[in-house]
Amino acid sequence: MDICGLIVEYNPFHNGHLYHIQKCKEITKCRNTIVVMSGNFTQRGTPSIVDKWTKTKMALEEGVDLVLELPAVYSLSSAEFFASGAVSLLNSLGVVDGICFGSELGSIDILKQIASTLIDEPLEYKETLKKHLSSGLNYPSSRNKALKNYLIHNSSLKEDVLDGILSQSNNILGIEYCKSLLKLNSSLQPVTIKREGSSYNDLNLNHKFSSASAIRNHFNSGKSLYDLDEVIPKKVFNLILKLKEENYSFPVxxxxxxxxxxxxxxxxxxxxxxxxxxxxxxxxxxxxxxxxxxxxxxxxxxxxxxxxxxxxxxxxxxxxxGFDLFPTKDMRKSPCSYARVLGFNSEGQKILKLLKDTCSIPVYTKLPKDNIPSLQLDIQCTKAYSLINKNISPNSDYLISPIIYK
CATH class of the missing domain: 1.20.1390 (PWI domain)
Known part of the structure; x- marks a missing residue:
């Protein structure tokens, strides 16, 4: 691969994220990385602990070449729409060879097999899904039960293996990435690396690869930031300390x-x-x-x-x-219609020049005059974020240029 895409949140950037970048380069032999990153709010329905421009600085510090923003209509949605928005954006660039993501399983073949089943929706699967939904179960639980039932009878996968795969958040997102690639008939190759360290929801700092949840929990507890020294890369840690010294408003x-x-x-x-x-x-x-x-x-x-x-x-x-002011139900079903640049290094600048000839959607380094609903929603996100982070102006989208890392 020449260029590999990563879909991330960096809330905040930690050792696991650095490992992801390093293993991606090792496994795919890619020359460059493009990150599609959620902005000021994340898929879990929480404000980002630092703003999207600060997250961009962190990513560029640790070797990412180009950072693009995942529009909020996708980043604040279920795994299905989160994945479809991000994958469609990478697919539209015309320069990306594949995507690399972390999963608890670490096996791309099984995730692709599950994704294919969900795309094909065999009759046995659909009937079981309908039965579970009628019983009052939520859609994710119903889908998992129906999927497990189908695969036990129609593949070599065992029940205990499926239980583990379908209950873990990074596996679920990985399946959605593979689904999105299939729907788009994309040539991008999915690659997964096994997630290391603490589980996604672990709230304790107990490992070199502590979860983002544990790090955010530590932030909110008021405990010493120096406890994070071993779980966050040095450059990022120093940046966070600097923000703390400047009385940065870490929102919760x-x-x-x-x-x-x-x-x-x-x-x-x-x-x-x-x-x-x-x-x-x-x-x-x-x-x-x-x-x-x-x-x-x-x-x-x-x-x-x-x-x-x-x-x-x-x-x-x-x-x-303020999602209620936008037709988000329809917006999130459509492919991403633009690529907004948050930051780049010298290699990223070369990629941006390539995009002029390869990209099938507009690439914005500054806000256009066009009234694009999903972009207007991103601007609305920053205005809302400014209410809980005094370091961010309501008009920051107009005032802050892409971060250039040298």
């Missing part, structure tokens, strides 16, 4: 709560325009917001067998940002 989920509560209490209809909040979930949210005093309390009151914590968190964050 709870900072959004009062804004969300105000919006729901003063405009009850707004929740009806959030696609994932239908089927009565909107009414449950409106009921519980009145007697909730924190975001976590609200989410726990709404959470059920059908509605996961992450889904509810995404819905509330979408409401905070």
């Amino acid at each position: 989920d709870e900072h959004m709560f009062e804004f969300i509560k105000y919006k729901l209490l003063t405009n009850e209809r707004s929740i009806e325009n959030i696609p994932d909040a239908l089927e009565g979930l909107n009414n449950k949210i409106l009921k519980e917001i009145q007697c909730s005093n924190t975001l976590n309390e609200l989410i726990l009151k709404i959470k059920s067998k059908r509605y996961t914590y992450t889904r509810i968190s995404r819905i509330l964050t979408q409401l905070f940002i």
